[in-house]
Amino acid sequence: MTTGSVHSWDVATAVDGPGTRFVLFLSGCPLRCLYCHNPDTWHMRDGHRMTVDEVMVEVAKYQRFIEVAGGGLTISGGEPLLQPDFTAEVLHRAKQLGLHTALDTSGFLGARASEELLTDTDLVLLDIKSWDPVIYRHVTGGEVAPTLEFARRLSALHKPMWIRFVLVPGHTDAEDNVAGIASFVSTLDAVERVEVLPFHKLGAPKYAALGIPFPLADVPSPDTDLVRRVRDQFAGCGVPVH
Numbered sequence: 001m002t003t004g005s006v007h008s009w010d011v012a013t014a015v016d017g018p019g020t021r022f023v024l025f026l027s028g029c030p031l032r033c034l035y036c037h038n039p040d041t042w043h044m045r046d047g048h049r050m051t052v053d054e055v056m057v058e059v060a061k062y063q064r065f066i067e068v069a070g071g072g073l074t075i076s077g078g079e080p081l082l083q084p085d086f087t088a089e090v091l092h093r094a095k096q097l098g099l100h101t102a103l104d105t106s107g108f109l110g111a112r113a114s115e116e117l118l119t120d121t122d123l124v125l126l127d128i129k130s131w132d133p134v135i136y137r138h139v140t141g142g143e144v145a146p147t148l149e150f151a152r153r154l155s156a157l158h159k160p161m162w163i164r165f166v167l168v169p170g171h172t173d174a175e176d177n178v179a180g181i182a183s184f185v186s187t188l189d190a191v192e193r194v195e196v197l198p199f200h201k202l203g204a205p206k207y208a209a210l211g212i213p214f215p216l217a218d219v220p221s222p223d224t225d226l227v228r229r230v231r232d233q234f235a236g237c238g239v240p241v242h
């Protein structure tokens, strides 16, 4: 019986995919994004062990509601591909129930996603956190290449994608950095939208509760001019921006 380390779940509307969704947050992430608003999901050991059956019992409680609301199931984190077998099985079971499925990932561990896992995924919410490898490493602690490789693989499969980019003044907002992502995304197939997500500090209390400093405590949210400039950069490359 496959088990996974689960942080929590929630039923949410208008985030993490279309419609009203059962969002399963898994524990464990190999990255350490400066702006992460879920630092409580970083360690697998902090989650609670659940079997796939136990997860599906929770999903079943909301299934009717989700179906009526035109939603589905999203697996988020943390990083779901840190637990690829568990993630694959939950997605498969959700598809068996007839639910729309989404995978929310940084793509950093995209190589761990099996063909079967992707077959059972209707939509990938893919974070491209920067284009410039130096900025990417600064912002996440990891490498950008695996994410780009995963994006190309999804594109070859014509897998619907929502690309997400967190706009952080002074960190990810350089014109070249944005232009690189925009131009790359314009070469991908099946990108349904790009979401430019303005940096916010709503996760700051979680850092305080965990006793770790919030690295971007002094960084402001982007102003409307900056958000517009970045959105225009994406739109200028012909990708639909939300």
Ligand code: SF4
Pocket: 029, 030, 031, 032, 033, 035, 036, 037, 038, 039, 041, 077, 078, 079, 106
């Ligand atoms: S990939 Fe997501 S969960 Fe992991 S550190 Fe970055 S923002 Fe946080």
